[in-house]
Amino acid sequence: MATFADLSQQAVNPLTLPGFSLPSGQNGLFLLTEGPSPGPLIKANPVLTELANFLGSDYLLNLLGEDGDTTWRRLGDGLYEQRLIREAVVARTGQRFLAGLTSDEALYRYLMDNAIASKEALDLSVGVGLTAEQVAALTHDIVWLEAMEVNGEEVLVPVLYLAQAEGRLAPTGALIQGRDVDLISGGTLANRGTLRATEDLSATAGLVVNGGLMEAGGRLSVLAADSVINTRGGLLTGRDVDVTALSGDLINERTVTAFTAQASGLTFTHSLVDAAARIEAAGDLALSAGRDLYNVGSVLDAGGAMDLSAGRHLVIAAAEDRQSSVARTPRTRRTSEHVTQLGAEVSAGGSLAMVAGGDLAVIASQVKAGEDALLLAGGDVTLAAAADVSHTDYRYKGSSKKIHRETLSVRQQQTEVQAGGNLTVAAGQDLTVVASAAQAGEEAYLYAGGELALLAAANQDYTLYDKKKKGSFGSKKTRRDEVTTVTQVGSQVSAGTDLTLESGGDQTYQVAKLASLGDLTLDSGGEIAFEGVKDLKQESHEKSSSSWAWTSAKGKGKTDETLRQSELVAGGELAIRAAGRISIDVKEVNAQTVTQTIDALVQAEPQLAWLKEMEARGDVDWQRVKEVHDSFKYSHSGMGPGLMLVVAIVAAVVVGPYVSAWLGSGATAGSAMAAAVPATAATATTAAVAAVPAGWANVALTAAATSAASNVAINTINNGGDIGKALEQSFSDDALKSYASAAAIAGLGAYTDMWGRTTTENGNTILTDLPERAKAYALNTAAKGILTGADSPEDWATVAGIGLAGEAYQYWVGSEADIRPGVDRPDGPEFTQIPEEGFYRVPKVVVDGVEMAGKNIGLNRVCTSLLAICHGTPISNALNAVPGFNSFATLHDTWMNWLDVNKMTNMITNIGTMPPAIMLNYGSFASQYYWLKPVVDQSRGNDR
Known part of the structure; x- marks a missing residue:
């Protein structure tokens, strides 16, 4: 085994960190200036101009006697530079702050003050990076400005340099390397560097925490008496990998760090999102937790078979990236919120087994197996979507004018479960699939000891523009445009051969799509309900003008609902059996019988042909649901x-x-x-x-x-x-x-x-x-x-x-x-x-x-x-x-x-x-x- 530290790697260039990219578009927190213009290359959005008082590198340039406005162009303004340094510190140290500081501005000032103190002793030059000898001579962490080409322009970039102080690893962490590596700790084993074995690598401890690299050319074995945590972009990889947490949790998660800042009427919350944590095996992968197993926004990948087991709950879920801001001026209030689902991935080239003693949940994530897949839980099984959300709200209130603009977008990010061979999803209690998909190359079998439900979730778009303006002598003008669109997203289950959905209790289907090339069987120990859900399109546009002498107003709008029903398509026999009643929602059409309504539906949508078979049985409770179709239009004027x-x-x-x-x-x-x-x-x-x-x-x-x-x-x-x-x-x-x-x-x-x-x-x-x-x-x-x-x-x-x-x-x-x-x-x-x-x-x-x-x-x-x-x-x-x-x-x-x-x-x-x-x-x-x-x-x- 050998250990070494490369001094040249102590420089943390924020432009080389994973996830760095230049701003794009006109709606983000930062904007990239186009063409030659004074000031930094990247600035805060003009709606956030109150942020101009954030401490930036012009502070350092002024103390150095440099004219930053004419000699150099900086990469970003104060807020952008503080963000880069914050991410550099987190990426390299895993800590939010250094030296006991508690704010981004204090940290940036501290690092620049250290640079001033070190300039003469180390002979530092603005625009020039530090040599290995200069880095080795550092006694304190600093930020130094180095010239780099960005977007075709030479700009000054703040680069973080970490000193070799007592108790600190080199920036990439320590490197422990050998042919066979065995690490044993009676307490906590924490790795932020590199553990590498050309053959086998074994790590045993009470608690194992990895934020670096654990790599084995042969077998990688991680055993914790309590828990195993792989986070902050950590990677566990080997030919065959087994990770065991005997009595605690096994957590593989993408780290999301939220922070909130305030300045001059602005409050914003921002998420710092690390790279996905990964556990990878070229061959087989086995993960076992005595309690819970979590894979959150991260990756589990095996070239061969994969075996995941949890004594209690097993959760594969998306991490959420949340960005929000509230900007206030005396007359305006602008809020925005954006939520992005960062889905997790589970991929096995061979067979896949996911077994939980309690509940098993897959949320807005991907689960794939090249061969057979088994998802088994003693409690509930949930396969559900989660939504990406974008919401903006702008309000202006002046002495004679009010404006309200609002937009909302909701998009369901579905869970997908795929098996190249047979797919079995079984729950000891309830099985719920929400706006998600399950696909089997061969047979698919879904079982619930309790209730089984394939439910819908909605995508939504909403826009509002509302303006009221007062003129002289009591005159008024108003305009209001409002549009709402709701589209139901159902669940899909398909099989290359037979598809069976069986439950001990009731079954519920909302705009589900069930398809098999073989037989399709629904078998319920209770009732079966095919519930209709409605898509909605609603819009209204109204304008009015009034004065003491004359008024006028006009408007138009409409509301349209569309009832949607499940689609069942079988290449072989379709069998629907229930111990209780079977109920099916169909839309109500005036003066039409159920038979006439079904005939019309089937003619318009052949995928609904199964309704005709159900109508012929004579034992179905048909529920007639009325769609709303309404419109208005008016125009009038008068004194x-x-x-x-x-x-x-x-x-x-x-x-x-x-x-x-x-x-x-x-x-x-x-x-x-x-x-x-x-x-x-x-x-x-x-x-x-x-x-x-x-x-x-x-x-x-x-x-x-x-x-x-x-x-x-x-x-x-x-x-x-x-x-x-x-x-x-x-x-x-x-x-x-x-x-x-x-x-x-x-x-x-x-x-x-x-x-x-x-x-x-x-x-x-x-x-x-x-x-x-x-x-x-x-x-x-x-x-x-x-x-x-x-x-x-x-x-x-x-x-x-x-x-x-x-x-x-x-x-x-x-x-x-x-x-x-x-x-x-x-x-x-x-x-x-x-x-x-x-x-x-x-x-x-x-x-x-x-x-x-x-x-x-x-x-x-x-x-x-x-x-x-x-x-x-x-x-x-x-x-x-x-x-x-x-x-x-x-x-x-x-x-x-x-x-x-x-x-x-x-x-x-x-x-x-x-x-x-x-x-x-x-x-x-x-x-x-x-x-x-x-x-x-x-x-x-x-x-x-």
Whole structure:
């Protein structure tokens, strides 16, 4: 035997490690820059630019006095370099960190600081690798930058150099070599180097751990009193190999190390995946565990026969490579998760026997035998798929825009069991096959002492794009596209001769494919159920646009389900026997009998011909399952809520007085049905008479009639002039209910209008009883909220707020806000304020017996300049034409009168009182015409 250490091998170049590759594509954590550009060759993805503050080799170059930006180009940025060094440390030492450090940045800084300390003594040069003599002289581990060609460019690559310190092996581990090698340990035998024998190699210990190479030209024998662990890319190989763990576990696994990092709004979890561990034999391979035997993401390979046995469980499973990240900014959140199954392999050139005293499971892996294969368990046997998953989710939330994008992909990675000869899979209890395949060159026999199930699993694709955008004046645009596809993946069992599936209990089949060139037999000690499973294709695409004046929306979508049933094909006889009932799902087709449905299925898919044979038996329980096939398509447009309200208010202002007069004709003055009495101006022989409002019942019925008229107008426009459809919608049950609600709101408002108020000789109102007025306000607020469907605190706050605005406006001005433009005052623009109970109100004007507000916008005098805002100037006249703007000026003038009397008038109070005056003014309109809301809401419902 000989032992030696090659100093030149102490350099760990990360570019030569197994699994190294340059980044590709645009969706990974790192991107390869194209063409000449400043900075490193490999950078973090632009969506992760917050990572620019990671410590990189520019730290070392700066300390060395090198200009890294102009003289050299680095391979990667800080995050990429730290990742390379981390993988180099793990690959060479099997440890996550060195020198007791606990983070990647601290480790990288430590190694670069050591390099600075060693530069002068060792005469190190940037871009030049260390010689064997320099390596031998190292007293501490370092990182040094060496020039190498990568992707056609010369870049600086960080290379790890490990010093020969006490207790550390050479980078490849120690080498023990001889003709026959016997290793015996009473405790743990751990190998990270090379154990090589030209003939036989024997290793005996309480615990055997291999992360290196154990190689024999002849027989390799590993015996552990407890457990045997082959990991971190370890290799056990020989002509014939036997590995035994007497009382513990035998583990052959691909090492996956997960780590999580955070920086500047980014959290990501990354898996470091070692090479597969391998146990290989040119001839026969025997593995035995007193407890459990695991082959996880790794390889068991024999040129001859293979014998695997476990006292308890035997598991052949995939290792999972998981990558995830969450990136946050003030407005965005981007998450991604990717899961990749790294399947295990079991391959025998001759026969294969897998025997477990407990359960036996093969998950997303491959099991192959050139000759016969036996899978036997005292408990359950499971052959199942596992899924590769890719999921991304992006959310943006700005002040006026929201975006949600999501994608999901699920792909089942099946288990495959193949035998060149006979295949026997037997379970003392249950046997379950999920989205997997079993194939025999000759006879296949599947047996379960309990239940036997061949089940399906689903592949899935999902995409979502959802965008909502707000514009000015309450406009909105939305778009939503959503597509879901689900495809069921069944299990397959095939045989070159006969195929038999036998169970002591029930059998269940979901979209299974059973095929034999000989006889096909299903024999159940319980029931047999052929369950149908559904593929799904569902998609919807919708867009809408709305503003105060116009709305439009269109969309289409469909949902299609396809029921799939198992396929049974036999070259010989098909025999299906059950001690209990046999049930089969078939799709339900209207007006078709089961026989007609089966005939149609068989004609479309000849592989379902076995259903015709089952139908002829007469002892099958046929379960009819309905497929869903649905679609929708719509496109409509119509007035927006703002324009609807304008139409309704115009109808109320223009049509309302005529309806009120007609309803009040013949009614006694001052009665509930009486119409309003207009004001009259004083003459030489008569005094002025103030206007008298209509009775509450007149107001209620006028509101109902006006609501109906406005609804007809709105629906006629929304239906493109279709009067018939407009009338149908305008007098539907919902429409009639909205008219009743409008009448109740308007009638109650009129009935309580003078509660707590009195009328002055000028026709204005004065608040005289606050509790009584508060009672009226509460009753009207409750009625408005209930009758308009207020169902949230925000809705009730809105109702209460606009009602309060109406009360406040009338408190100051002495009347409701007038939406009509102001009129010229007969005696000129100037007026004398009216003092009433501490208020200084603006007088109204009676024109043809109708009381109206005078023009109050701007200065109440004649101005010669066209740019002035005075009575009669273009700007004043234009503002006066804006609905309700003159009533704002009326309220503002009332306030300014009061401030003038109290000597508080100045430019600040003048301008400062304008915004609250506008809010009270238009809030008062909302309260005044709130009875129109049920009608507008009902019309919008027709449009939708």
